[in-house]
Amino acid sequence: MVENARSINIVATLILLIGIVYIVGPLYLTLTTASHSYEFMLQNGLTWSFGGDLLVNIKRIFTETSIPVQMINSLIVAIGDAVTTCVLSFLSAYAIVYFRVRWASVVFALILATVILPLDMRFVTTYQVASNVFSPLNAVLDVTGLNDLITSVFGAPFHAEWSILNTHVGLVVPLLAHGMGTFLFRQFFLTLPKDLFKAARMDGAGPIRFMFDILLPLSRTTFASLFVLSFLSGWTQYLWPLVASSTAEMQTAVVGLARLVPDEGAVPDYPLIMAGAILVSIVPLTMIALLQRYLVQGLVLSEK
Amino acid sequence: MNAIDPAIHIAAANIRLDGVSKSYGAVNIIPKLDVEFRAGEFTVVLGPSGCGKSTLMQMIAGLERVSGGKIVIGDREVQDLEPRERGCAMVFQNYALYPHMTVFNNIAYSLKIAGLTKPERQARVDVVAKMLGLTDYLGRKPGQLSGGQRQRVAIGRAIVREPAVLLFDEPLSNLDAQLRHDTRIELADLHKRIGATTVFVTHDQVEAMTLADRILILNKGEVEQYDTPKAIYHSPASIFVAKFIGSPPMNILPVIGDGSMLRLSDGQPVAECHLKGDFQLGIRPEDVLFDTAGNASALKAHVRYREDLGSHSILAADLSGNTVRITTPFGSQAPDRNALLLTCPTQKLHLFDGVTGKAIPSAFAATTKVMK
16 A cells, blocks of 8 residues: 555545535536526536526515524524533433432443434334323323322312424424434543542532532533534434424424425426525534634543 | 731641441442541551541542441531531642633632632632742632642641631642652642541552551451551551552461461461461561571571662562562662572461451460460
């Protein structure tokens, strides 16, 4: 391998070039398409040259579509997902690593199991629960026969209903159920000096104080990594927001983009859609540009 | 400067363990321990790994709950108190400094929690930093310090609270040999100056011998011996202690007593003794002498190998099938490698019970008191 470095280099460069074209080509086409008018596109198809209608198309996104509202929805979902995932993961990893929890390893294994059971695999059940949050409780009461008891005492069986479909909460909560963040924090905590907790106790710091004074400041990088990862995954969610939201005002931007394609056979307004796609990508792109370091750290950590 | 008294004031307290036990489920780490650490003394708890010494320390500190018994510090029963209420401070093996805090904040953290004002904290930290030579490093973070400096920060963090009891959990084991030696001297000096009751856990016998006012030797959670370093070296209470202290360790030879004489397994007589039965005989390597006068009672051995250590040599000899180590001055030649004649002064011999391994103190006493 080493003696052939030159030819290997050429081959490697070629492969990379092909990869770049493969990735950048469609992006370039997105830009050019977004810069033409609908009429121009109908006559000429997709072209590689730039037109002058980019700002017009972006303006049309604001005036003719729900994408701006939907971007706010996306922001709520992405930030809600990222913040809640960070908090929950931090707390659960804290409990698992620093406290002698009975069955801690079993709990951790169950949390990890959610990684191999992603949302897409438990889609139908998740939808059922989201359509009525109390349905598991109702089912348990029915199966155990407790409802018969309740009927005999109160005259009617217990039956509660609360649908979180088509709400922001409903969009976010099912996304939270994955253990990657807990794993990330756990791995990080295990790299810290193991007597830190004891030292803090000797200094008079209780568990809450230790968490705020010691663990939280030390975990800043891990927080940033997990935040970026969850934000991006929240922003790009498609299937769940598509199913869980029924009105345009509640849909996320990615779903809204797909909805710009008309259902009947007309030629879609590609310039408009591409302008929307550019707009929708700006937020995650900025995120990646600013916090790239943490993104890489998070990916490396989660693969260990 | 005089507004706040800048000295570190420590009121040393004694620690009494009354029937303290510790078990994790079915595993009994410490069966039942009754020990008193005297006020102001430097006590080293010594034992092999897994003997329960760290557990013992953590129970005193309050980081582990006792399974039974009482711990009394000063005149307070503390076994149910939180660590911060016990008046103990601890230095950990890996220092356990807060990586994101400066040296100042590391040392001042406990004072902050205790609610001291900023000028008070400043004054106390300044004194401690001066005492430990850390004044120039107060603004740095632990990651920017050397091992020895981190060690001193850890000590500073412990003494800044003026604890009645200072606990050390193998604090020198992460340092290199030279630094370990220097820190040992600093620790001894520090103890003299602040006078806190100090409990120091280690498995290093040199640390124990040099630092301790009193050594507690633990084996499987039980006290083997609790005495001054001198007494432990010169009259070990059991084979375990005899072999644990001293380098090279004490030679232990199986002997048989016939009522008038102790004999090695090949029949050579070693010493006069009135005891009968199987025993273990101990002699320190430096107490084995070459017999040059040609005594008939000299023990016959032959040299296996020798190790020259510069200051002295260690000679390994075969005596009735057992290896006996002998320390000799450097460069001295054994009179005859294959027919070595050895003598062991009777007053330097230690006799241990063949079954229990406990020392039999008056074995070679002139009085013929019947044992057991």
